[in-house]
Amino acid sequence: MTTEPPPMPLSGEEAATLSALDLETAPQPPAPPLKKKRNLPGMPDPDAEVIALSPKTLLATNRFVCEICNKGFQRDQNLQLHRRGHNLPWKLRQRATKEVRKRVYVCPEPSCVHHNPSRALGDLTGIKKHFCRKHGEKKLKCERCSKKYAVQSDWKAHMKTCGTREYRCGCGTLFSRRDSFVTHRAFCDALAEESAKAQTLSTDDKDGVGAGVTAASSSSPPQPPLTPSTSVVSPTLSIQSSEIPENATRLSPPTTCVAKAVTTSTVLATVLASSAGAAAPSTTSFPNVTAATSLSLSVPLYLSNNVNDLRHHYTACPQPSTTAALSATALLQKAAQMGAASSNTSLLRGLGLATSSTGYHPQDESGIDNPIMQWNMSSHVKQENPSLADHNLGLGLPCGDPGFADVMMGSPPMTRDLLGLGIGGNGGDNVSRGGLSALLTSFGGNFDSSGDAGGVRHQ
């Protein structure tokens, strides 16, 4: 490790002059063509001064040191507060009068996308957290779900919501456990009828941490634009997505939700609404969808260009009649991919994989011709109400019971054989015919007459 100067007191006026000593490298930021008022994440102000701290310096907790007593502080404000107590002469008390240039920080990890000055982050705390999250060891673990975190604030935020989150499937069922939800989802009729529903993995909590965000935070820093949108939108969308496919009568609440979703004009909302709207047969409930379809994904936040390409990809994807299913999980999947790679090519490749992999059968979805799909649809229609109201009661008699008794009836030879054999085959002499037949008839009779007696089973 190269020798580096000890952390110097960084009171305001000295910061600019001393910053050069902190630098291991001092690259000047290239001037990006656009000057924006508000910087997009990872695209810093071109006039900003780029600071590259070593990992050690970055992670040092008490960067601000009092020059008088050498006490260290985590924050500059705290240091200033402390300095007042030293009764400094007024000259030294003042902070820097000249403007301090805005500072941006690069990640010390060479392979990281944020190592490049053009993708530096503007916030020291932000770069610290980023470094820990992506390149650090995850020492903190959630007890409930075993998720691991490197940054304590991430972990705490997760602990608040873990276990309180609820998942709602497209079919209307509510789950408190993610694993039950996932398994249910995979086999749910709602999935089979993708053409009729919006696919969402929505949350009901209002703590501001949506499913997509929380999961995304484990793999990449939460992107601010995504955070509020998910939390605001998801409850409403969960209602809309879960209820739309079921009955026409249920659609009145969702219409207000849709309006709300669109007016918040979050990309996530429009994404989900658009996939719902384009997909649902009952499109009348989504008047605003057509406007929304212009924004196909929340991912454009990460992908500066190529939104159109993505949209085309999606329309080429699964069903001809729907835009792609864009669940929060799918989005987090993309978000995770985006967080890792600086470009959009991985997503496109991922999509390319999805469309061109050997196992991929786009034909599956045009299911109307498929008799199994038809059967499935009709059975779903039958089960609509029971599945909503009685999902957990397991109502619905086991299928095929009437048929089953027939099968059992169909094997009376069993009874006859038993009568013929006698018990054990070789003890027959000692058994009185009357007793044996009585036993066997009563026993065999049980099997024949009711479908349920002693071990009749079906799956």
Next chain:
Amino acid sequence: MTSSSLNSDDPCFDGDGKWATKLLRECARAINDRDSSKIQHLLWMLNELASPYGDSQQKLASYFLQALFCKATQTGQRFYMNLKSASEKNQSFDSARKMILKFQEVSPWTTFGHVASNGAILEAFLEAGGEKNKKKKLHIIDISNNTSTFCTQWPTFLESLATKSSDHVETPQLKLTIVLVKESLKGSVMNEICQRMEKFARLMRVPFEINMINGVEHLWKVTKEELGIVVEEEDNDDDDEVFIAVNCVGGLRRVEEGERGNVIGILKSLSPRIVTIVEEESGGSDDSCITRNDDDDFVKCFEECLRFYKIYFEMLEESFPTISNEKLMLERECSRNILVDLGCNNNNNNDSDHNKRERGVEWSMRFREYFTPIGLSDDVVDDVRALLKRYNRSGWSLMLPSSKVEGIYLKWRDQPVLWASAWKP
């Protein structure tokens, strides 16, 4: 001998009220001793008292009665075939799905094995070396008891794969080959499962392919060719490296005892990088449960069956609400297993479905001939712990491997009931 009436003087009603246990035991003994009058008497009593809708003793009586009856009359094989074809006929994707999902909601019996296996496979796969720019491909060969669990292991695996591999540049490809041994799934049910898995994988954005191989009669006879793609992959010289994993949840005990060594050898020949095994913790160590006409063997076998299934029924009783269709379906399915374990006499049958049960320790010994054990990592164990915490019934606990045993055990009320382990070549 006339059928005796039941009176409260009968000794079976003494004591702790476990009348069914006593009667069943006596009946097993009588069968072993070939005391036909006693057999008849006991079967009659059991028949009178048993009910699949009653309390736990009544249920126990009901589900064991079937097996004992068949054992006594040597009709087990035929009865089993009838039941099997009946159940296949009546198989419906919807009812099966409802049953298994509800079961997984109320009890970690199946999900324990799934979580342990998924964790082990995923970890091994992601940690596997390989150059960064090569596409990562995973081929899982699943030889589990999927006629009971309907591939419910895989959705959460897909989700984990999608999430945890997000650090990688691309989502790895997953190919799943489901091998159904002996039992088979109805064509329509198979299709449903395959279709839904494919759609779900699309939702998860995981490149995915699924293949179901139905009704393989004897696992030891299965060839790489039958499993199809495996051969091609091994010869695959191009850039893609395939990580092969074998997953076997409840699949081994269905193999005839004599062939188990061969089967494990076959597994080895598939060149898997990891093999995950989950089995019910039941069976004798030196007791033979194969019913030759040896004295006492049947009784021992019966005792072990009784012990294990009693726990299982108790667990079902505790986990489900009192009235539950799904519970009933599971009990029926279980009683069919009891029939297989007890009622099928392999005297005359070359192709008996009767299977001796082995415990984790014994399976371990078999596996050690071909494989090395991999300990389940702390992360996987934590995942299993977190899983058990999610179930309200506090009867569940985890038993970690000691120096003598491989793998981890799921315990219900302090009795080990399931065993999960991972192996590598």
